[in-house]
Amino acid sequence: MRFSISILLVLIFFKSTAQSYELPTVHLEELTFIEVKDALNNGVKSVIIPTGGTEPNGPHMVLGKHNFRVKYLAQEIALKLSDAIVAPTIAYVPEGRIDPLEGWMNLPGTIHLPEKYFMKLIEYAARSFKQHGFKDIILIGDSGGNQNGLKKVSESLNLEWKDTNVRVHYISEYYKSSSISTVLDSLETEGFNPKDFGEHAGLTHTSRLLAINKELLRVDIMETLEYNDWSIDENRRLGYGGNPSQSSVKIGIRLNNAKILDCVDQINKLKDESRK
Template sequence: MPAALCPPRVPLTRPLRNKPPRTLWGAVFALMAGLASSAPAHAAGADCGQLPASVQFEQRTWTEIRDGLACGITTVIIPVGGTEQSGPYIAAGKHNVRVLAQAERIARAVGQTLVAPVMAYVPEGGTKPRTSHMRFAGTLSIPPDVFEKLVLAAAESLRVQGFTLVVLLGDHGGYQTQLQQAADTLNTAWRGTGAKALYVRAYYDVLPHQYADWLKKTGHAGEVGLHAELSDTSLMLAVDPGMVRQKALRAGPPPSAAQGIYGGDPRGASAALGQPGLDMQVQAATKVIEAARAGQP
């Protein structure tokens, strides 16, 4: 997404540590700590061979999550998507569907990892006046400070129940800096707890660099743009072709910004062109997570 279209960044200026309980964050964390101390301990005799095959957090019961922690499943990915217009051919939940599928692949690749529910509400532009993607129907936006609190609270709730590596994985370009800031804030707050927040920038950076370069080298330089173009559409076709209106896409007119397509041309998109990009993302994220587990900087 071009910088001009992204909502303004709001720095994370409120630290999580050393706040009196009367403040909002002090009260939240005090409550979480109390709940954690009163909750049942991890199952000592958990049968690790009987845990569900699904890596989705929301598809497990609380006792299965507890037993998984006892069996060493202490890494969790928070997939961050977004609900936005993606031109007339891609459904508005593109980022949510894609990041969940990718997070599951990454979780299975690294092992001992669960995938938290997707964050589908992210900053997408202003409402008064309407800016960025909020100029179009099909977009849901929340203020940057609300997004910040959502990420921090979700991560903290995972830490207090026993997860020691909380991975922030973002599929949308507009909030990448905020995810880095959130990880920094969490790591300051978690110092000495044995837990760590890990922002995986490499997952997103593959798209405008390694993947875009590959598409250009394979003869698609004129079709690669910034949003809802060849690469975006091909990635979606590879994940879930039902999210793309293929008949309209093939018969469509030359794309324009008025359609919500920024640069490039999606009409030649295919799952075959999208799969290599997905694979590059999984490989990049897997490498970062494995390095963090090994204690590498």
């Protein structure tokens, strides 16, 4: 199951009171400014800002795991919302510390953006979208280090814009999807060992990317890996925890779908509740 934005074949239909409006893609960077203007005039009022990260994910998975995954899931969320487009993915996020070295910065390929700059980046992206007429600005983060900054930006801008009709929504269900635990419980009853699920780049994380694009994994390496205990600090230098060799496309689809539906539900609720 390969994800490719450039050959998206299905036209996206946006509903307005006047007519159905179609776009060739939900991705902002693949649209012209005229197409965005027309979309805004025909019922498109939501924009999703996806944030990923560039960090090690074991010897079997590319550094951009978070970016590829969040871009795909943001697309699927937008399609289900039917009134949203997707901003360019933000690949530079908090990842530790450069001096002295901390977290993933100990391993090559990691890109770190301190939280205060990450928050400014999100803030001014949101301000840009407000300027052009978007009413619901949706923040999702695929990496744990993104969550605090996204939440703070949404709270700050909502306070500033409380007398307007523009709202910024931090989607906590994206990172801590309540339905994921249900899927994991099902996997356990099917015979999978919960230890294999992993905290980072294990069975669950690997399956979710495998379901999006197999070419982003080194499957020959993945299949040879064994369980790695993430709780041991020195083991983290391997870049993964859990057991990636147990991963599958089928599991990844189940996990991704659960997350997408949880996010859509939370977004729709926040749209209503934030304006009461």
